[in-house]
Amino acid sequence: MKKEHRAELIDNKSMNSDSSLLVFRCPEIAEESRPGQFVNVSCSKFLKRPFGVNDTDSINGTFSIGVREVGEGSAEIRSLEPGALVDVLGPLGNYFPLENAKKLIMVGGGTGVYPLHFALKEARKANVQTIYICGFRCVSDSCLVDECEAFSDRFMITSDTGDVGIRGTVMDALYRLNENEYNDATVLSVGPEIMMKNVSQWAENIGLDCFVSLERRMACGIGMCLVCTCKIKTKNHDDLYENKRCCADGPIFNSREVVW
Amino acid sequence: MKKEHRAELIDNKSMNSDSSLLVFRCPEIAEESRPGQFVNVSCSKFLKRPFGVNDTDSINGTFSIGVREVGEGSAEIRSLEPGALVDVLGPLGNYFPLENAKKLIMVGGGTGVYPLHFALKEARKANVQTIYICGFRCVSDSCLVDECEAFSDRFMITSDTGDVGIRGTVMDALYRLNENEYNDATVLSVGPEIMMKNVSQWAENIGLDCFVSLERRMACGIGMCLVCTCKIKTKNHDDLYENKRCCADGPIFNSREVVW
Amino acid sequence: MSLRMSVGTLTFESPIILASGTCNFGRELSEYISFSRIGGICSKGLTLSPRLGNPGCRVAETPSGMLNSVGLQNPGIDYFLQNDLDFMSSLSTRVIVNVAGHDPDDYVRMTERLNDHSDQIDILELNLSCPNVKEGCMIIGSSPKEIFNLVALVRSITSIPLWVKLTPNVTSIADTALAAQEGGADAVVAINTLLGMAIDIRSARPILQNNTGGLSGPAIKPIALRMVNECSRVLSIPVVGCGGIMNYKDVLEFLIAGASLVEIGTATMVHPTTPECIINDLEKYTAENHIESLSDIVGTLKLWGV
Amino acid sequence: MSLRMSVGTLTFESPIILASGTCNFGRELSEYISFSRIGGICSKGLTLSPRLGNPGCRVAETPSGMLNSVGLQNPGIDYFLQNDLDFMSSLSTRVIVNVAGHDPDDYVRMTERLNDHSDQIDILELNLSCPNVKEGCMIIGSSPKEIFNLVALVRSITSIPLWVKLTPNVTSIADTALAAQEGGADAVVAINTLLGMAIDIRSARPILQNNTGGLSGPAIKPIALRMVNECSRVLSIPVVGCGGIMNYKDVLEFLIAGASLVEIGTATMVHPTTPECIINDLEKYTAENHIESLSDIVGTLKLWGV
Numbered sequence A, B: 001m002k003k004e005h006r007a008e009l010i011d012n013k014s015m016n017s018d019s020s021l022l023v024f025r026c027p028e029i030a031e032e033s034r035p036g037q038f039v040n041v042s043c044s045k046f047l048k049r050p051f052g053v054n055d056t057d058s059i060n061g062t063f064s065i066g067v068r069e070v071g072e073g074s075a076e077i078r079s080l081e082p083g084a085l086v087d088v089l090g091p092l093g094n095y096f097p098l099e100n101a102k103k104l105i106m107v108g109g110g111t112g113v114y115p116l117h118f119a120l121k122e123a124r125k126a127n128v129q130t131i132y133i134c135g136f137r138c139v140s141d142s143c144l145v146d147e148c149e150a151f152s153d154r155f156m157i158t159s160d161t162g163d164v165g166i167r168g169t170v171m172d173a174l175y176r177l178n179e180n181e182y183n184d185a186t187v188l189s190v191g192p193e194i195m196m197k198n199v200s201q202w203a204e205n206i207g208l209d210c211f212v213s214l215e216r217r218m219a220c221g222i223g224m225c226l227v228c229t230c231k232i233k234t235k236n237h238d239d240l241y242e243n244k245r246c247c248a249d250g251p252i253f254n255s256r257e258v259v260w
Numbered sequence C, D: 001m002s003l004r005m006s007v008g009t010l011t012f013e014s015p016i017i018l019a020s021g022t023c024n025f026g027r028e029l030s031e032y033i034s035f036s037r038i039g040g041i042c043s044k045g046l047t048l049s050p051r052l053g054n055p056g057c058r059v060a061e062t063p064s065g066m067l068n069s070v071g072l073q074n075p076g077i078d079y080f081l082q083n084d085l086d087f088m089s090s091l092s093t094r095v096i097v098n099v100a101g102h103d104p105d106d107y108v109r110m111t112e113r114l115n116d117h118s119d120q121i122d123i124l125e126l127n128l129s130c131p132n133v134k135e136g137c138m139i140i141g142s143s144p145k146e147i148f149n150l151v152a153l154v155r156s157i158t159s160i161p162l163w164v165k166l167t168p169n170v171t172s173i174a175d176t177a178l179a180a181q182e183g184g185a186d187a188v189v190a191i192n193t194l195l196g197m198a199i200d201i202r203s204a205r206p207i208l209q210n211n212t213g214g215l216s217g218p219a220i221k222p223i224a225l226r227m228v229n230e231c232s233r234v235l236s237i238p239v240v241g242c243g244g245i246m247n248y249k250d251v252l253e254f255l256i257a258g259a260s261l262v263e264i265g266t267a268t269m270v271h272p273t274t275p276e277c278i279i280n281d282l283e284k285y286t287a288e289n290h291i292e293s294l295s296d297i298v299g300t301l302k303l304w305g306v
């Protein structure tokens, strides 16, 4: 039987102006999580808060999430101190289909880089070649830069202000790739919806599969309540769609199926 | 202008099986509180929780309350750790009329001994002679015994089980007093309503004034919402009553006015 | 930039009104806050004769809210006029007198009394929604027809601006609000409390000795917001929003939903300085967001799909 | 000591039923809890044709509760009968099928379909209370007369036990409950969600793209308890309590108030193991308090002053 876990926060370090990396001890979640999955974290508010898994360490039985402060719940979770015990449900949702990927292009924006970091590490383990592109508003919003640079075969960073990396968006980085580089690649993208939409258009245009991670307001997180629906094209019917559950059928979808 | 205070918990020690003494730093409350008054303490629940002031230390700017664990709110407050900041409104309510007392007989039961402790200390300061009687279920429920024994001129303790002091109730102790001892005394009583009722009957029968501290469920604590009413006899009309506010007109009432 | 609001023929220093029954006649609160920027204060609900209110326990805490069963304890309108009205008038804020009757005749007789003090009374708030008394009030307030008749009757005998405080315990608040408007109300106040119950499992008794009570506080905010919006969509008179407001964001939600003013009840009981904090925060908000007048945001709700 | 309850002609392993729309068809939850001591499970609300439900954001968190505007997303009754009913029947708990129609004809046609599977269906729950669809449902459920007609109609064509799920968005739930009873219902379920709204102040938009949604969770518990008690006092058929139950104490409150069984909705969404935890706690409670049968406490509420 699956259960709700009580996880102990063992580390909490600030990563940039508005987000922190929280490491929790919870062997089951550490063991089972796969890149793209998320956990649902309790706070004093009524509903749990979903966060993508950033990393796991099955030896120490820990996993981590990157938490950006956007409202009261995330602020409260971000301010937890080591020793705090929190109820966590997870890992939840589906995951990136990494098995058959020959080459991976990962494109993250903002907090999207946290879940992508997990995918990057797993790709490294599996000796899959990776191009990692991350975009931020400015240098003080950037995070996980050194780690991701170290883990990827090619690394690019962009910022709206230009104070770090390429001035512009992740699209400006993507446009710099040549055919040799992107040929045969699978694209993974996590970040603001408009970014994922642009990335997937780019990928689809050149015939690449692109997997995106959708975000919806959630309640149960496990597929029972149907509040978190994403419009997904019905198989073989481009102009029909059905409402799939972000939490259980997603959060990872093939961009070709997504009705943006 | 009065305001809501943010008080820092600086000490919390367990007193008996189900209650603890909490010391808060808050110079205003320490300065202004008088015996019989209470404070309204915030917790994570919707409404504040009222507790009688047990003591003040105006030099250190602290006050203390005795908190018995009876439900979720009191359990949460009892488990606060030093350093915790809590919103506290107070001091609230009226206080024991100690000024003209020649001699005081104080009768406390259960957590009632906490607010009486404050009255006892003030009486000592004012060199008023005191008889202090406290009743508990058993020895493991007793608290403040040594302090109160030291501060009072005569001290008696009772327990239902008889494992400490006189076996029986505070009434059994009162019956032991002789006329010399109770003559001219004013009686103060804080504890379960049935105990206060019995004590005040005893006092009224022998012509003594008796002041009791009533407990009601409260909301605002400052006299605006009228949820905390006590039936109080209308002046000169023993068979008419009005609804007075426990929080603002009380909690201390002359027992002769109370409709039990 | 100011928080001043014009509603009907009156201006209010801010949209923040103290709701009836949660601040008595203002004396206690005046020790905690200054009334100079408060929009108005509603008296405790008054009746023709003094009332002791309901017996026994009158409050029960509930998740994000509370039940009360005070039952209109008040000194009666005559005592009020002699002993409390002067104090309320001295607060330099709008004075709103909340009255509750057993029957139309009660309302008429109280209105007549108030007419004699119309220089000190800015608004007469007809309480057609108290869930804690057996007769009148919510019974009248549940029937559009009775509301219309009562409001028209009172309207015909007074020139004091008339607010009608509505109960949420109805199938359609749009219907009761329309009835109040047709009867001649200058504004409706939505909402009073929702009828609820809390039970002590040890004794198998309702916690409130009145068995039921009125639910207030943040728990009811989503219902209140919906009802304010429903009212504001069908009415041409202003709506005064009320129900679960705890902070300035809640106030903004109500204004956006269509409230021209708001009443704050339970929040003041939980933290007496709430009204002042909210006003400070609203001033900061309007300044930071370059909002010339808060009235600009009243009713700006953009419904989806319309 | 067991938690078994007999209601009408049926026995239930415990009073704990999983409320419609909060557990889909049970598949997901079956990975978290065992159904052996669960009293029953209600299917997601079914309609004659498949429904996509409402577009856009469908959930908003509120103080001690949430609003949902799912709008009966479901695969349609035929798909359900072919693909989900077998699974539900395999759960070794009572199977309750919740149906929602545009109009009486819809309910009739769905009932006819269910009749063909009456061996697998323990109860037919008529949803006359979904606040998130434009037609049928809550419109019918707001009118005692329409309730009576509909229930009598369905009653005349099926022998499956019939529960009627009532909306709290009415002036008198006693009236709607009585109408259901007179129409031939075997029990009423009280309550569905309260209609509410949440607003995003930055965009001045309702958070829910359906503009309004149904409020559930502990915030509504005092209202639900009051309504269950009102129903149980006027009805001779059993009442199934629902609304804001989070723990075993809440269950006891509902049973004392007059509910013979309870439905747990939002709590399961917040903590999937809630139903099982509640059952464990109820077992402990009945053992410690020497309660032979939980049914002994149903309706034991001692009202004050009567």
Ligand SMILES: Cc1cc2nc3c(=O)[nH]c(=O)nc-3n(C[C@H](O)[C@H](O)[C@H](O)COP(=O)(O)OP(=O)(O)OC[C@H]3O[C@@H](n4cnc5c(N)ncnc54)[C@H](O)[C@@H]3O)c2cc1C
Pocket (backbone or CB within 6 Å): A019, A038, A047, A048, A049, A050, A051, A052, A053, A065, A066, A067, A068, A069, A070, A071, A072, A073, A074, A075, A111, A114, A115, A214, A215, A216, A217, A218, A251, D061
């Ligand atoms: C599958 C998934 C993975 C996510 N991964 C991350 C991550 O790795 N790091 C990170 O910082 N954030 C992530 N988010 C977003 C994160 O869940 C929200 O920022 C957070 O819930 C906001 O809560 P709040 O109380 O601070 O905000 P509030 O706005 O006060 O919350 C109100 C309600 O809205 C919901 N909500 C608000 N914003 C979002 C949002 N963007 N997505 C979903 N629900 C929202 C909240 O959960 C809550 O129910 C993820 C969201 C999803 C759905």
Ligand SMILES: Cc1cc2nc3c(=O)[nH]c(=O)nc-3n(C[C@H](O)[C@H](O)[C@H](O)COP(=O)(O)OP(=O)(O)OC[C@H]3O[C@@H](n4cnc5c(N)ncnc54)[C@H](O)[C@@H]3O)c2cc1C
Pocket (backbone or CB within 6 Å): B019, B038, B047, B048, B049, B050, B051, B052, B053, B065, B066, B067, B068, B069, B070, B071, B072, B073, B074, B075, B111, B114, B115, B214, B215, B216, B217, B218, B251, C061
């Ligand atoms: C003037 C006054 C002075 C008090 N002094 C003390 C004291 O010195 N030490 C002490 O331990 N207790 C004291 N009490 C009682 C104390 O306030 C309650 O035990 C406490 O509020 C219980 O809260 P809870 O959340 O644990 O209980 P719950 O039963 O979960 O609380 C539910 C609600 O009921 C109210 N409530 C429950 N029991 C009481 C009660 N006995 N009196 C008033 N409200 C109650 C709570 O405040 C809350 O609003 C005093 C009460 C009053 C009115």
Ligand SMILES: Cc1cc2nc3c(=O)[nH]c(=O)nc-3n(C[C@H](O)[C@H](O)[C@H](O)COP(=O)(O)O)c2cc1C
Pocket (backbone or CB within 6 Å): B225, B226, B227, C019, C020, C021, C022, C044, C045, C046, C068, C070, C072, C098, C127, C130, C165, C191, C192, C193, C215, C216, C217, C218, C220, C242, C243, C244, C245, C263, C264, C265, C266, C267
């Ligand atoms: C203790 C209490 C007493 C109340 N008394 C009255 C009253 O006398 N007249 C009235 O119209 N409303 C009365 N109300 C209702 C409030 O004015 C207000 O409409 C309601 O509480 C909802 O707002 P809130 O959630 O901000 O409290 C009372 C509410 C409470 C909590």
Ligand SMILES: Cc1cc2nc3c(=O)[nH]c(=O)nc-3n(C[C@H](O)[C@H](O)[C@H](O)COP(=O)(O)O)c2cc1C
Pocket (backbone or CB within 6 Å): A225, A226, A227, D019, D020, D021, D022, D044, D045, D046, D068, D070, D072, D098, D127, D130, D165, D191, D192, D193, D215, D216, D217, D218, D220, D242, D243, D244, D245, D263, D264, D265, D266, D267
């Ligand atoms: C997400 C969600 C979906 C729901 N869907 C249905 C439904 O399809 N049919 C129905 O009768 N009730 C539905 N309800 C109402 C619940 O069954 C229940 O009556 C209500 O939520 C109150 O109980 P609770 O506070 O325990 O959740 C739904 C509730 C929620 C929260």
Ligand code: FES
Pocket (backbone or CB within 6 Å): A217, A218, A219, A220, A221, A222, A223, A224, A225, A226, A227, A228, A245, A246, A247, A248
């Ligand atoms: S959050 Fe409940 S189905 Fe996705």
Ligand code: FES
Pocket (backbone or CB within 6 Å): B217, B218, B219, B220, B221, B222, B223, B224, B225, B226, B227, B228, B245, B246, B247, B248
């Ligand atoms: S608690 Fe509000 S008047 Fe006493």
